[in-house]
Amino acid sequence: MAVSPTIRVQEAPFDIRAESEKLTAGRTDIGGVVTFTGLCRDEAGTLAALELEHYPGMAEGEIARVAAAATERWPLLGLTVIHRYGRIAPGEPIVFVATASEHRRAAFEAADFLMDYLKTRAPFWKKEHAADGVEGGWVEAKAVDDAAAERWK
Amino acid sequence: MAVSPTIRVQEAPFDIRAESEKLTAGRTDIGGVVTFTGLCRDEAGTLAALELEHYPGMAEGEIARVAAAATERWPLLGLTVIHRYGRIAPGEPIVFVATASEHRRAAFEAADFLMDYLKTRAPFWKKEHAADGVEGGWVEAKAVDDAAAERWK
Amino acid sequence: MKIRYFAWVRERTGLAEEDVDLPAGVETASDLMRWLSGRGENYEMAFGEPDHIRIAFDQVHVTADARLGEVDEVAFFPPMTGG
Amino acid sequence: MKIRYFAWVRERTGLAEEDVDLPAGVETASDLMRWLSGRGENYEMAFGEPDHIRIAFDQVHVTADARLGEVDEVAFFPPMTGG
Numbered sequence: 295m296a297v298s299p300t301i302r303v304q305e306a307p308f309d310i311r312a313e314s315e316k317l318t319a320g321r322t323d324i325g326g327v328v329t330f331t332g333l334c335r336d337e338a339g340t341l342a343a344l345e346l347e348h349y350p351g352m353a354e355g356e357i358a359r360v361a362a363a364a365t366e367r368w369p370l371l372g373l374t375v376i377h378r379y380g381r382i383a384p385g386e387p388i389v390f391v392a393t394a395s396e397h398r399r400a401a402f403e404a405a406d407f408l409m410d411y412l413k414t415r416a417p418f419w420k421k422e423h424a425a426d427g428v429e430g431g432w433v434e435a436k437a438v439d440d441a442a443a444e445r446w447k
Numbered sequence: 448m449a450v451s452p453t454i455r456v457q458e459a460p461f462d463i464r465a466e467s468e469k470l471t472a473g474r475t476d477i478g479g480v481v482t483f484t485g486l487c488r489d490e491a492g493t494l495a496a497l498e499l500e501h502y503p504g505m506a507e508g509e510i511a512r513v514a515a516a517a518t519e520r521w522p523l524l525g526l527t528v529i530h531r532y533g534r535i536a537p538g539e540p541i542v543f544v545a546t547a548s549e550h551r552r553a554a555f556e557a558a559d560f561l562m563d564y565l566k567t568r569a570p571f572w573k574k575e576h577a578a579d580g581v582e583g584g585w586v587e588a589k590a591v592d593d594a595a596a597e598r599w600k
Numbered sequence: 601m602k603i604r605y606f607a608w609v610r611e612r613t614g615l616a617e618e619d620v621d622l623p624a625g626v627e628t629a630s631d632l633m634r635w636l637s638g639r640g641e642n643y644e645m646a647f648g649e650p651d652h653i654r655i656a657f658d659q660v661h662v663t664a665d666a667r668l669g670e671v672d673e674v675a676f677f678p679p680m681t682g683g
Numbered sequence: 684m685k686i687r688y689f690a691w692v693r694e695r696t697g698l699a700e701e702d703v704d705l706p707a708g709v710e711t712a713s714d715l716m717r718w719l720s721g722r723g724e725n726y727e728m729a730f731g732e733p734d735h736i737r738i739a740f741d742q743v744h745v746t747a748d749a750r751l752g753e754v755d756e757v758a759f760f761p762p763m764t765g766g
Contacts, residue, residue: 310464311464311467314463318484318486318538321538322488323488323489325485326484326485327483328482328558329482330481330555331467331471332478332479332683333471333478335475335476335477335478347606347610348682349606349659351659352656352675355660356661384475385475389683396488399595401483402558406555409555413681413683416680416682416683417675417677417680418682418683419681419682421607432607432608432678432681435678435679435681499765500690500693501765502687502742505743509743509744530766541766566763566764567762567763568763569765570765571765571766572760572763572765573764585691586764587764588763588764
């Protein structure tokens with residue numbers, strides 16, 4: 295495994311630019327970088343915030359396993375995954391994935407794979423807080439996410 | 448067409464962070480942003496720089512047609528394409544694509560599609576300048592890029 | 601053995617975690633859910649539909665037929681919704 | 684009509700652009716390449732293998748059988764290698 299993934303689970307927001315630049319700084323062997331940023335949507339104004347619960351320890355461990363699977367499957371030159379927990383307001387980032395490789399195909403596929411696997415395997419749970427002050431319910435897992443993860447088998 | 452793409456063809460480097468932030472600033476309806484940055488590689492130290500020739504006017508026009516095809520095919524909430532020309536040193540960005548959508552699948556597929564189509568349709572040509580001072584040849588178009596573009600038909 | 605609960609499993613049991621001594625005959629995650637269900641209405645609410653519960657042993661995903669063996673920490677939670 | 688050349692087509696012809704008056708019988712992009720090839724060694728080098736040349740009429744991609752009709756600007760260039 296040539297690359298050592300950067301993995302962080304944190305409550306604080308993160309600087310997407312700084313994270314992207316760390317991946318390529320001082321390097322001249324990377325041909326493509328793909329990033330994905332997942333943001334909190336306000337669901338047409340009905341959502342005040344998301345509350346993300348997580349399983350400390352296992353969250354980092356499971357992300358590391360998913361990242362290791364990606365580096366074994368694609369020739370990556372860099373890999374970063376950041377996942378937040380706690381209260382997150384609409385417009386704020388929840389998750390960030392960045393992949394670097396010599397050619398673009400590996401970077402695209404690995405980022406896509408990482409998101410599908412994080413969605414279905416990383417121990418995080420979203421609860422909705424409605425804009426009218428009502429504590430909403432837990433977000434239900436989606437069949438479309440399971441189907442997406444199945445694509446990689 | 449709900450989204451008006453941002454398209455720029457320029458010699459100057461660009462600020463990836465500023466470009467990404469413009470896409471999401473002040474919005475709470477975007478669930479995912481995918482970016483691709485294509486960088487100049489030094490080919491294991493043998494390359495001093497790439498020189499990108501382009502067809503002014505047609506470059507902007509063709510990128511606009513490719514961007515319009517993407518916005519018709521996927522429900523995008525934002526779309527940016529920046530392509531540089533002129534002399535580009537190893538480690539510097541050549542091309543930047545960013546797509547924003549409510550759900551991640553559209554953003555991933557549209558970014559992937561845009562890169563495949565830009566590679567095969569945007570009128571840019573790369574010439575290599577070797578590290579030993581020799582003016583290198585024109586980069587040849589790759590069958591793998593044609594095959595990638597065929598995937599979307 | 602430590603048991604941890606997350607999200608709506610935590611809310612229904614009313615507990616984030618607890619220590620339990622396993623009775624004889626509880627050998628798998630599935631056995632454990634069945635035994636927990638019998639401990640009160642809160643547990644019954646949490647584990648009434650065990651097919652909807654995901655399980656980890658020592659912070660690694662396992663299926664309901666996994667054997668408890670030397671496990672130190674078991675966790676029960678709903679399907680994940682992160683990312 | 685203006686003709687523009689890019690990349691190695693430009694280097695081989697030795698010209699970035701020129702204005703030409705089309706002779707009778709030159710009706711398609713393909714005809715134009717054949718006619719240009721006969722104008723000298725530099726043109727023959729550039730257009731000797733017309734299958735390797737891409738074509739634009741008024742800044743839009745076309746195929747070699749496209750008819751020149753009312754076109755103001757024709758461009759010839761190698762397959763694109765941007766991105």
